[in-house]
Amino acid sequence: MSVVNNRTFEESLKQLQSVLEVAPTLVVDVETNGLDAYGSNQICGVGVGSPNPDGLVQYYPFRHHLGENLQTEALQKLISILNQSVKSYVGYNLKFDLHFLEKDGLDVTSKELIDVIVMVRLIEHSDIKELGLTPTGKRAYGEAAVQYDIDTKKFLRSNKWNKDFSMAPPDFLGEYCKKDVILTARIYNDYLKKIEKTGQNKVFELEKKLSKVLFKMEMLGISVDKDYAVATKTALLKRLGEVRQQILALCGKTEEEFNISSPKQIGEVFNGMGIKSPVKTGKGNESWNEAALININHRMAGLIRQYRTLEKLGSTYLDPYLETDVMHTNFCNWGTATGRLSSREPNLQNIPRNHFKLHERDLTDQDKIDIRNNISAMVSQKGITMDTELSDEVLSTWSFMGGDTYNDSDTKQLAIRRLFVPRPNHTLIGFDYQQMEVRVFMSYFRNETIDAILNKNDVDFHSEAAKLAFGIDESSPRFKEYRQYAKAITFGTIYGIGNKKLAQQLGTNPREAGKFKKQYFEGMEGSKDFFDKVVKKVELRGMVKNRYGRQYKINPQFAYKGVNYLVQGTSADILSERMLVIDDYLLDKKSNLLLQVHDEIICEIHDSEFNTIPYKIQSLLEENTLNVPLKVDMEVCSPSWATKKNYKPAELEDYIDWD
Amino acid sequence: MSGIARIAQGRDDAKRPLPERAAGREVWLKDGDQLFLTSVATGEENDKFLDEIYLYTFRVGNRWTNLIKDEKVDTSGVPEDARPSHKFAFWAYVHNIIHSEKRSEDWMEIEGPAGKKVFREDINDFRIVPLGFGRSDHVWNQLVDVYSDWGALNKGVLRIKRTGAGAFDTSYSITATPKIDEIPADKVKETEELPLIKDYYLERYGNTDIIDIAKSTADDDDELF
Numbered sequence: 088m089s090v091v092n093n094r095t096f097e098e099s100l101k102q103l104q105s106v107l108e109v110a111p112t113l114v115v116d117v118e119t120n121g122l123d124a125y126g127s128n129q130i131c132g133v134g135v136g137s138p139n140p141d142g143l144v145q146y147y148p149f150r151h152h153l154g155e156n157l158q159t160e161a162l163q164k165l166i167s168i169l170n171q172s173v174k175s176y177v178g179y180n181l182k183f184d185l186h187f188l189e190k191d192g193l194d195v196t197s198k199e200l201i202d203v204i205v206m207v208r209l210i211e212h213s214d215i216k217e218l219g220l221t222p223t224g225k226r227a228y229g230e231a232a233v234q235y236d237i238d239t240k241k242f243l244r245s246n247k248w249n250k251d252f253s254m255a256p257p258d259f260l261g262e263y264c265k266k267d268v269i270l271t272a273r274i275y276n277d278y279l280k281k282i283e284k285t286g287q288n289k290v291f292e293l294e295k296k297l298s299k300v301l302f303k304m305e306m307l308g309i310s311v312d313k314d315y316a317v318a319t320k321t322a323l324l325k326r327l328g329e330v331r332q333q334i335l336a337l338c339g340k341t342e343e344e345f346n347i348s349s350p351k352q353i354g355e356v357f358n359g360m361g362i363k364s365p366v367k368t369g370k371g372n373e374s375w376n377e378a379a380l381i382n383i384n385h386r387m388a389g390l391i392r393q394y395r396t397l398e399k400l401g402s403t404y405l406d407p408y409l410e411t412d413v414m415h416t417n418f419c420n421w422g423t424a425t426g427r428l429s430s431r432e433p434n435l436q437n438i439p440r441n442h443f444k445l446h447e448r449d450l451t452d453q454d455k456i457d458i459r460n461n462i463s464a465m466v467s468q469k470g471i472t473m474d475t476e477l478s479d480e481v482l483s484t485w486s487f488m489g490g491d492t493y494n495d496s497d498t499k500q501l502a503i504r505r506l507f508v509p510r511p512n513h514t515l516i517g518f519d520y521q522q523m524e525v526r527v528f529m530s531y532f533r534n535e536t537i538d539a540i541l542n543k544n545d546v547d548f549h550s551e552a553a554k555l556a557f558g559i560d561e562s563s564p565r566f567k568e569y570r571q572y573a574k575a576i577t578f579g580t581i582y583g584i585g586n587k588k589l590a591q592q593l594g595t596n597p598r599e600a601g602k603f604k605k606q607y608f609e610g611m612e613g614s615k616d617f618f619d620k621v622v623k624k625v626e627l628r629g630m631v632k633n634r635y636g637r638q639y640k641i642n643p644q645f646a647y648k649g650v651n652y653l654v655q656g657t658s659a660d661i662l663s664e665r666m667l668v669i670d671d672y673l674l675d676k677k678s679n680l681l682l683q684v685h686d687e688i689i690c691e692i693h694d695s696e697f698n699t700i701p702y703k704i705q706s707l708l709e710e711n712t713l714n715v716p717l718k719v720d721m722e723v724c725s726p727s728w729a730t731k732k733n734y735k736p737a738e739l740e741d742y743i744d745w746d
Numbered sequence: 747m748s749g750i751a752r753i754a755q756g757r758d759d760a761k762r763p764l765p766e767r768a769a770g771r772e773v774w775l776k777d778g779d780q781l782f783l784t785s786v787a788t789g790e791e792n793d794k795f796l797d798e799i800y801l802y803t804f805r806v807g808n809r810w811t812n813l814i815k816d817e818k819v820d821t822s823g824v825p826e827d828a829r830p831s832h833k834f835a836f837w838a839y840v841h842n843i844i845h846s847e848k849r850s851e852d853w854m855e856i857e858g859p860a861g862k863k864v865f866r867e868d869i870n871d872f873r874i875v876p877l878g879f880g881r882s883d884h885v886w887n888q889l890v891d892v893y894s895d896w897g898a899l900n901k902g903v904l905r906i907k908r909t910g911a912g913a914f915d916t917s918y919s920i921t922a923t924p925k926i927d928e929i930p931a932d933k934v935k936e937t938e939e940l941p942l943i944k945d946y947y948l949e950r951y952g953n954t955d956i957i958d959i960a961k962s963t964a965d966d967d968d969e970l971f
Contacts, residue, residue: 512895512922694924695902739866742923743844744780744907745858 090261107172120253124186131253134264148257175199213424308415326445389484425655442489442502493729505729515724520686532613541716549574556610621649635660775908778846785899787836795837797943800830835876840869888920
């Protein structure tokens with residue numbers, strides 16, 4: 088084990104080369120001076136090692152502030168050896184390391200990427216949320232195996248080096264990095280055996296290829312309209328000032344007396360006005376969180392909530408893009424137990440679809456209905472209980488929430504998706520699977536009747552389910568009501584909700600809800616059998632596998648969750664499989680795969696390919712190795728992600744310059 | 747042939763009915779016209795479908811006259827103060843010309859998003875597109891940009907729009923569109939028979955010494971660009 092220095096560099100490189108000649112798989116871990124691989128942060132050192140935990144491990148220091156660094160050309164020599172000799176990279180959250188190394192010339196185009204954290208996700212219990220190297224090492228080998236990490240982090244913190252590891256000397260950080268490499272190699276070997284033992288080789292292969300595609304998507308990123316970010320930030324600040332003044336006027340305080348961002352002061356001001364919070368903290372104190380503010384029928388509560396929402400929009404989605412042209416998200420193909428993709432910085436799933444209004448407006452009756460619906464959807468999504476009827480005066484403070492249609496010429500609207508635009512000579516096109524989860528759910532109990540529904544074009548599954556389950560005809564005046572029941576039960580089964588919650592959604596009591604559910608299962612031939620089989624399997628074996636062989640370890644007490652894992656997981660794996668196909672198809676094209684959000688894939692299509700390849704992509708997405716009949720909608724996002732319209736190949740009229 | 751005789755012959759030629767004269771294959775645009783074409787020229791080295799030419803344009807009497815500047819052509823009759831304009835020209839398969847004014851009943855009316863009307867003339871044949879290089883080569887540079895972007899000139903449909911009239915106010919824009927209309931399969935073979943640009947110009951604006959420009963007017967003269 089050695090931290091390489093200028094004296095030992097050539098010899099170390101030879102050792103590395105001879106190891107790679109025998110087995111061209113390399114474990115890598117980089118140390119950096121920050122977390123932003125696309126900005127000014129860079130590596131300060133590179134840890135490499137054999138996948139055999141007892142094999143070669145080296146640390147090459149390059150940009151430490153203290154101690155001896157290797158000469159500049161040493162980094163290029165190392166990168167050159169890696170480019171020539173490595174066939175597979177192994178790492179923990181590998182894409183992070185590779186993005187940094189790519190800045191210094193690493194080329195992973197023809198390499199296999201093996202992300203150990205993805206392997207851990209495949210093996211660990213579905214309830215496990217902490218998948219980092221240290222918690223995984225601790226779970227797998229005990230606390231002693233990760234004591235070095237705890238000690239090192241403590242030491243780094245005490246020296247204030249924890250934000251910038253390059254401040255630590257190579258001898259110290261190198262030893263730490265090497266231990267990370269060894270632990271990664273150890274987990275890799277052990278979990279590889281577990282993957283083989285649990286028969287998850289197929290899904291593991293899928294994940295390895297997916298890591299590569301995601302790496303490319305992250306590198307490319309999506310183009311950002313910086314000017315929009317700057318202009319909108321200005322408009323947002325102005326609006327925040329107006330809302331702040333309204334809040335201060337309502338409570339009769341000055342800016343010096345009342346800091347709106349302080350929950351403590353909010354509590355004091357409300358209490359001073361004789362208003363108590365309807366929500367308590369865990370310790371029994373008054374809470375002034377969102378759930379509390381929503382349940383206070385006072386205009387100031389609504390304004391504070393608006394203020395917080397707008398402020399958060401600015402800091403989360405505008406501030407990071409004021410000086411950048413490209414947004415590089417971080418896709419995590421290990422981020423959810425089901426296998427669904429998640430993303431960070433930013434979390435694409437959280438980017439609001441709806442726009443926001445940066446001005447006061449008078450509400451029509453229809454506006455009030457829309458706002459109440461919006462509130463109800465939001466409350467349900469966030470799992471907040473709302474027992475308060477809001478007056479029109481309070482309701483007006485919610486009028487800043489707009490719908491999902493965005494008017495590009497209205498400068499008083501703010502849409503976060505408006506930030507994201509195509510590169511020059513490209514068009515963004517969204518490919519969205521229609522009712523994917525319902526289709527996958529039904530595919531688990533396919534029979535002639537279900538197949539007939541799945542193969543219909545533009546089918547409304549909930550209507551079909553209502554007809555099958557409740558024997559009701561579309562001409563019946565109660566058809567809509569039964570369609571709603573069928574919808575709630577389908578999703579209730581997919582997401583595993585009990586009779587109590589179902590009753591709430593159906594507006595009835597749990598006993599009645601249970602009866603509807605029974606009727607549904609009887610009418611939807613095969614659905615009950617599928618549900619029972621999943622539950623029985625989880626109860627007996629504590630696990631269930633989806634169609635791609637992905638294993639979910641589930642607590643038998645919550646065996647019903649198995650259906651959700653199967654449906655979500657199979658949907659996720661179909662999406663992953665199709666992304667690999669699309670990536671392969673686009674290899675010799677000028678168009679690119681950019682994002683995956685929910686069941687939607689966003690591509691940027693080069694102008695010269697606009698009339699041809701979208702249809703091909705659509706048909707490739709609809710195919711799948713499971714033969715589940717899937718349908719994909721295609722929409723052009725123009726001029727930005729915020730505005731969608733139906734795709735149609737361009738005609739002469741579209742190219743005429745009308746000015 | 748003396749300059750007088752040559753000019754006289756040109757005048758006689760101009761008086762003959764149009765069908766008797768060699769049909770011109772260049773495209774002439776008027777203010778606001780938009781040309782949609784697929785280039786036959788690729789822009790690559792030794793591309794025989796793209797060339798540069800020097801063309802004198804001058805008045806003889808009330809008519810405008812063109813004469814190519816070439817060592818094979820006697821230009822002694824060209825007025826002393828006439829300067830040849832430097833143009834580039836290329837063969838293209840012209841799909842349509844969009845006109846801002848209706849000058850033929852055959853042209854189809856198209857209404858734009860804001861109610862503006864234009865008129866489509868279908869050509870669907872090979873034509874030569876001659877253009878001046880423009881001030882500081884700005885017209886030529888647009889074609890070079892297309893070549894850089896596409897890697898060749900024939901990878902998609904180009905839109906060429908003329909804006910303005912007269913020697914000092916005219917400009918052309920060349921835009922690569924996402925349209926992918928190709929030369930129809932049954933027409934591709936005809937490209938083998940297209941004459942070289944230089945040969946075409948010699949034939950049309952050289953061998954008969956001075957020939958009247960059948961349709962051109964002062965508006966078409968973009969020599970200053």
